Amino acid sequence: MIEVIAKRYAFEPAQIEVTQGERIRMLVKSGDGLHGFEIKKFKVSKEIPRGSDPVAIEFTATEAGSFPILCSVFCGDGHDGMQGTLVVTARSVP
Numbered sequence: 001m002i003e004v005i006a007k008r009y010a011f012e013p014a015q016i017e018v019t020q021g022e023r024i025r026m027l028v029k030s031g032d033g034l035h036g037f038e039i040k041k042f043k044v045s046k047e048i049p050r051g052s053d054p055v056a057i058e059f060t061a062t063e064a065g066s067f068p069i070l071c072s073v074f075c076g077d078g079h080d081g082m083q084g085t086l087v088v089t090a091r092s093v094p
């Protein structure tokens, strides 16, 4: 389980590394107000409400590469720069 905090104006951790084909389970929680958590490549888009209740997100990282994690809810002056990265490492075939 990967725990992520969304807050003005960053995701923590900013970079999340997983392996291709892995079922990803995340718990995303806000450190202040309302945010969004979006990874377009894997059709992930959730609102992260204010408060301490984490939002569970599950998806499979089917493709290797580097994909932006964006805030999909306007949250203030630094919103456009609020970005993280999901790094999916190619699975090594034995």
Ligand SMILES: [Cu+2]
Pocket: 007, 008, 034, 035, 036, 071, 072, 073, 074, 075, 079, 082
């Ligand atoms: Cu935000």
